Amino acid sequence: MKIFQKLTVVAALFFSASIALADGYPDKAVRVVVTTVPGPLDAFARAVLAHVQTRLKQPFVIDNKPGAGGNLGADMVAKSRADGYTLLFALDTTFTVNPALYKKMPFDPVKDFVPIAVPVTYSQALAVNPSSKAHSLAEFVKQAKTLKMTYATGGNGSPSHLTMAAFMAAAGIEMTHIPYKGTGASVIDVMGGQVDSVFAVGSGILPQAKAGKLRALAVSGGQRSPAAPDLPTVAESGYPGFNASFAYAFMAPAGTPDEIVQLLAREVALAMNSPEIRELNRLADYTATNLSQQQSATWLQDARKQWADLIVKAKITMD
Structure with a gap:
């Protein structure tokens, strides 16, 4: 006691x-x-x-x-x-x-x-150069299955890299990885046409898309971006449950x-x-x-x- x-x-x-x-x-x-x-x-x-x-x-x-x-x-x-x-x-x-x-x-x-x-x-927004023939996620996947395409990232293991890896696995596609030392440089080269595509944070993609320097196709999160409510999520575009x-x-x-x-x-x-x-x-x-x-x-x-x-x-x- x-x-x-x-x-x-x-x-x-x-x-x-x-x-x-x-x-x-x-x-x-x-x-x-x-x-x-x-x-x-x-x-x-x-x-x-x-x-x-x-x-x-x-x-x-x-x-x-x-x-x-x-x-x-x-x-x-x-x-x-x-x-x-x-x-x-x-x-x-x-x-x-x-x-x-x-x-x-x-x-x-x-x-x-x-x-x-x-x-x-x-989330991350998927974007391509405005000259791309892909105007939707479905068209992007179709291109990736028939052409040799590249994607830029902010480096190995970065959110942009992980998001694209997750999407490629979901869509059953393969593309060539072009890593950069930071997302900013990767976005610039997609705008310049040196690389075909990029997943990057919305604040780095959406203003450029509104200015016509990029074409945004989808966002990776579970809901649409308030900054771009007309832009569908990956999940809405044919990949239910996708959320990066x-x-x-x-x-x-x-x-x-x-x-x-x-x-x-x-x-x-x-x-x-x-x-x-x-x-x-x-x-x-x-x-x-x-x-x-x-x-x-x-x-x-x-x-x-x-x-x-x-x-x-x-x-x-x-x-």
Whole structure:
């Protein structure tokens, strides 16, 4: 009985300490590692965290640490104290693609992190040069089955590469892969006619399509883009169930008190409902997920399995 009473007291003290920590959090600046150079992810993280720091009354300071597909920055956070003062904003691919793509990971994407939020997803838009005879996805597939065609990507294992690999598997076609060091250069060469096609993020494709510099054929996500409501999804175009979506992930080191994780998840959700973030999502062609903290963890788990299966079947490597 005495042992039970002691354990009860220890548990109560631990619980009280956790509550106290959450109640007083944050009482100093919070460092948020962003795994890319300034760009779309960085801009989104800064916009969301501006709302969070206003409400929590402490600075949330961005620290850009790009490299190795996000592994460099994620590894730094994985090895940080789990006290809520070092967090991570990353592309979901660091946790959903890299484990299957890299022969060795410097951290365990499941055991070393706890997801706070997967606040938005984004799809890829398939585009061809305006001179192409393909005016629909069906015509594109027909061409690919009769002609030797090429496709550009932002590099091996990039979202553009994974999306096209998934689509080629679904459509039963093969094309020659032309990898670039970044999606921007790949889109430019499709506009110039050097490469036949590209899957790329909608914000890089749709403005060029409206300007007549590209012809967009479909989007890869589960729903149409608000920025191009007349553009069908791949699923609507003859491939039911097709969904190649990517996301941004807000993460904390494993062991971070749940009270802090849940607090941050609630604050991100509030930020996502602000007019400023809604407008940012519209302009960037992001879709708000409205996922809870636990649902965010499930989303990452499901995506990790989806891409691992594809990477093995398509024999995608970093070489």
